[in-house]
Amino acid sequence: MNHQRRDALKAAGGLGVFGLLAAIGFIRPELAHAARNEAAFSAKSLDAVVAALGATTPAESGGILISAPDIAEDGAAVPVGVLSTLPGTDQIVIMVEKNLNMVAASFVIASGTMADVQTSIKMGQTSNVLAMVRADGKYFVAKREVRVTLGGCGG
Amino acid sequence: MTNPTRIRAIAKDGITEVRMRMSHDMETGQRRSASGELIPAHFITSVTVRHKDRVVLAAEFSTSVSANPSLAFRFEGGAKGDELSVSWVDNRGGGRSDTVQIA
Incomplete structure (x- = not known):
């Protein structure tokens, strides 16, 4: 039970960091929409x-x-x-x-x-x-x- | 660790002429080093040129574009003093953006 909860927290934390990086412009929009053929x-x-x-x-x-x-x-x-x-x-x-x-x-x-x-x-x-x-x-x-x-x- | 893109943009008779040279090895991934190992590909994949905030030219490159790529084109509009920016990204997530004022 505890393990699951920790995993869920980790996953949520990971997303949070990604979102934060995107929000502060660390992940450039050029990279985000790099839909190269x-x-x-x-x-x-x-x-x-x-x-x-x-x-x-x-x-x-x-x-x-x-x-x-x-x-x-x-x-x-x-x-x-x-x-x-x-x-x-x-x-x-x-x-x-x-x-x-x-x-x-x-x-x-x-x-x-x-x-x-x-x-x-x-x-x-x-x-x-x-x-x-x-x-x-x-x-x-x-x-x-x-x-x-x-x-x-x-x- | 990248060098600035050299950009020249000149407005004349309602048309802006843009010339630039980016600083990049544009390594093909096919060359071998002196010790015989393949040198991994390292090249600019996309270039975006903006007049103020409007994209006037977007380019995608392969390894077949020469080292230190040059690029020239023209667009309607643009006035002396306007900002023109060139940004590029490469296949390893490197990139840079440089801005000049149109002359």
Whole structure:
């Protein structure tokens, strides 16, 4: 009897501490709602990414412009920019076809933010860089080959 | 133990251009140390950029983003002196937040 009561007290005490930490901001809201789509980030093919995102099969679109060097001497930092001219673009996903996991980065574009992002990515070898965009609830994709002379994923 | 994100935000003609560089190893988890042991993955998983309190860009990264990630984008609005903050978290629960005033 006593044991049970103590266990119950412990459990309640534990919850209390968690709640207190959350309340004083020790547990950041960013962590609390970190609903990362792990399936998308571990996908090995465009089909798998599409499935993980619950997306429709993306149509190839000339309205997505990928800026990247034709030849990258250093695969460790390849500058890539994606600009979508498709109205209602609210998501941009940058993928590297031949990397171990395809998805490099995914961006949620708030209203009022231009569908135009630039970052730099690692490429293990010469590969297509893909940009998938959600615009007005539909998905579109474009690709561009980047030749890599020195890979950026190994040791 | 993290270094500040270097942020530049410039407002011009109603549009704010934001450029930043975060300081992070972005370790892939595939590299081996000199002694042959795998170096565990350590990378930024998400980045949130806020103008005042409004999220203008949210990003999720994999290990395929370069070390010391750079990020550039533009948004409508923003005025000189407004606060712009960049916060990131990594896969080990690390994180930081930096704020600048739009120039």
